[in-house]
Amino acid sequence: MAAAIEIRGLAKRYGAVEALAGIDLEVRRGEFFGLLGPNGAGKTTLISILAGLARADAGSARVLGHDVVADYRAARRVLGVVPQELVFDPFFTVRETLVMQSGYYGLRRNDDWIDEVMAHLDLTGKANANMRTLSGGMKRRVLVAQALVHRPPVIVLDEPTAGVDVELRQGLWEFVRRLNRDGHTVVLTTHYIEEAELLCDRIAMLKAGRVVALDATADLIRRFHALYLRVRLAQALPDDLARRAVERGEGERYTFKLDDYAEVEATLARLRAAGGRILELELVQPDLEEVFVQIMREG
Numbered sequence: 001m002a003a004a005i006e007i008r009g010l011a012k013r014y015g016a017v018e019a020l021a022g023i024d025l026e027v028r029r030g031e032f033f034g035l036l037g038p039n040g041a042g043k044t045t046l047i048s049i050l051a052g053l054a055r056a057d058a059g060s061a062r063v064l065g066h067d068v069v070a071d072y073r074a075a076r077r078v079l080g081v082v083p084q085e086l087v088f089d090p091f092f093t094v095r096e097t098l099v100m101q102s103g104y105y106g107l108r109r110n111d112d113w114i115d116e117v118m119a120h121l122d123l124t125g126k127a128n129a130n131m132r133t134l135s136g137g138m139k140r141r142v143l144v145a146q147a148l149v150h151r152p153p154v155i156v157l158d159e160p161t162a163g164v165d166v167e168l169r170q171g172l173w174e175f176v177r178r179l180n181r182d183g184h185t186v187v188l189t190t191h192y193i194e195e196a197e198l199l200c201d202r203i204a205m206l207k208a209g210r211v212v213a214l215d216a217t218a219d220l221i222r223r224f225h226a227l228y229l230r231v232r233l234a235q236a237l238p239d240d241l242a243r244r245a246v247e248r249g250e251g252e253r254y255t256f257k258l259d260d261y262a263e264v265e266a267t268l269a270r271l272r273a274a275g276g277r278i279l280e281l282e283l284v285q286p287d288l289e290e291v292f293v294q295i296m297r298e299g
Contacts, residue, residue, distance in 0.1 A: 001029065002062065002064055002065030003026045003027060003028055003029065003062075003064075003065075004027045004028060004029045004030075004031065004063070004064060004153075004154050004185035005025070005026065005027040005050065005061070005062070005063055005154065005185070005187065006025075006026050006027075006060075006061070006062040006065075007023055007024060007025040007026070007046070007059070007060070007061050007062075008024055008059055008060050008061075009022050009023075009024065009058060009059035009060070010022065010023045010024075010025075010046065010049065010056050010058070010059035010060070010061055011023075011056060011057050011058040011059050012042075012045050012049065012054065012056050012057050012209075013057055018208070018209050019042050019045040019209050020042045020045055020046060020049075020056070020209045021042075021208070021209040021210050022058070022059065022210075023042070023046065023059070023206075023209070023210065023211055024211070025204060025211060025214070027185060027187060028185075029064075029183075029185055030180070030183055030184075030185055031185055031186075031201050031202060032177075032180050032185075032186045032188070032199055032200050032201050033185070033186065033187045033188070033200060033201065033202055033203070033204070034187075034188050034189075034190075034196040034199070034200035034202070034203035034204070034217070035187060035188065035189045035203075035204055035206065036189070036190070036193070036196055036203055036204070036205045036206070036292060037189075037205055037206035037207055037296075038207065038296060040208075041206040041207050041208065041209070042206050042208075042209040042210075043158070043189045043206055044084060044158060044189075045209075046206075047081060047083075047156055047158050047189070049061055049068065050063060050068055050075075050079065050081070050156065051068075051076075051079065051081045051156070052068055052072055052075070052076060055069070062075070063075045063078055063079050063154055064078045064153065064154060066078065077105060077150070077152075078152055078153050078154055079152050079154050079155075079156065080147035080148055080149075080150065080152035080154070080155045080156070081147055081155075081156045081158065082143050082144050082146075082147045082155075082156065082157045082158055082160045083143060083158055084158045084159045084162070084189075086136065086139050086140065086143065087143070088131045088132075088139055088142065088143075089131060090130070090131055090132035091130075091131075092130070092131055093127065093128050093129060093130055093131065094118070094123055094126050094127050094128070094129055094131065094134075094142055094145075095114065095118075095127045095128060097131060097142060097146065098114045098117070098118070098142075098145055098146065098149050099111075099114065101146045101149045101150070102114065102149050102150065104150075105149075105150040107149075107150055110149065113149070113151065114145075114149060117145045117148050117149060118145060120171065120172075120174075120175040121141045121144055121145055121168070121171070121172065121175065122141065122168060122171060123138070123141055123142065123145060126138060137164045137165055137168060140160065140161075140162070140164055141164075141168065141172075143160075144157075144160055144172065148179070152184070153183070153184055153185060154184070154185045154187070155176070155179065155184055155185065155186050155187070156186075156187045157176070157186065157187065157188045157189070157190075158189050159189060159190060159191065160172065160188070160190075161190065161192060161195065162191075173195070173199065176199075177199070188200060193288050193289040193292055194288070194289065196217070196288065197217060197221075197287075197288035197289075200217050201216065201217065202214070202215065202216050202217065203215070203216075203217050203220055203288075205292065205295055205296070207295075207296055212295055212296075213295050217288065220288070220291055221286040221287070221288055221291055222286065226257050226258060226259055227257075227258040227259075227260065227261065227263075227264075227283060227284065227285070227286070228246075228255055228256065228257055228258070228283075228284040229255070229256045229258055229264060229267055229268075229281070229282075229283055229284075230253070230254070230255045230256075230280075230281070230282040230283075230284060231253070231254055231256075231271065231276075231278055231280065231281050231282075232251060232252060232253045232254075232278075232279045232280035232281075233252040233253075233254065233271070233276045233277060233278060233279060234252070234276070234277035234278075234279055235252060235275070235276065235277065236252055237252075237254065237271070237274055237276055238274055241270060241271070241274050241276075242254065244256060264283065268281075
């Protein structure tokens with residue numbers, strides 16, 4: 001069975017800028033996959049090649065086994081893309097926009113699904129509003145609806161919640177989770193790292209057109225992130241033990257870096273043996289945002 005997305009040796013240059021440097025990547029069917037990276041990492045270029053908006057200089061990309069160049073009609077039909085930019089026709093209402101989008105895919109009696117998509121994205125009340133009268137957040141909702149209107153088995157969301165209020169963000173993710181549970185493959189790019197940590201089964205991190213990390217979300221966190229034990233003591237520690245702290249704050253606050261959970265008790269025992277009476281204690285759990293920052297520095 002073909003992967004949802006299969007990328008082999010994908011390369012793209014814009015003049016002197018190497019946007020993609022021979023990327024290999026595979027997204028499994030039914031997966032919720034995260035694609036993270038700083039601005040300029042190559043995420044949007046990769047999505048543009050999948051969507052047929054850009055042509056790779058080398059390598060290949062397939063969506064459900066369909067080559068995006070040689071079999072572009074089939075590849076477009078199984079893919080829905082929410083672009084990062086707000087692109088819309090100012091002469092149509094929301095419903096007309098979605099009906100027209102359905103027509104691009106040869107779908108005529110698609111009203112029931114259009115109604116359902118609008119309801120989930122809180123667009124029902126704006127169905128007859130002209131696109132140019134909508135706020136930025138509302139326009140982004142319409143972009144999401146356009147990407148979903150032909151029920152694509154593979155959905156790519158490029159910064160879908162940028163500039164969107166918290167209530168819509170929660171509603172959108174509830175809807176997208178449901179689509180994923182129903183078998184749709186979802187690829188997400190976002191600068192909200194906590195969204196990726198919460199939603200994605202696996203994550204690829206890009207930097208300067210290269211994949212610098214790829215693993216299950218939980219495994220990425222475990223592999224790249226140490227634990228931190230933060231304590232506030234009743235008195236100062238001896239200098240030899242205080243030097244082991246990676247951070248020392250006011251009021252005899254110390255932060256110790258631990259490699260794993262097994263070091264917690266040993267560290268606390270050393271503090272007690274040094275006469276340190278613990279007033280506050282906090283074990284800082286792994287966090288994908290810190291992992292991301294660390295990988296970008298090292299990658």
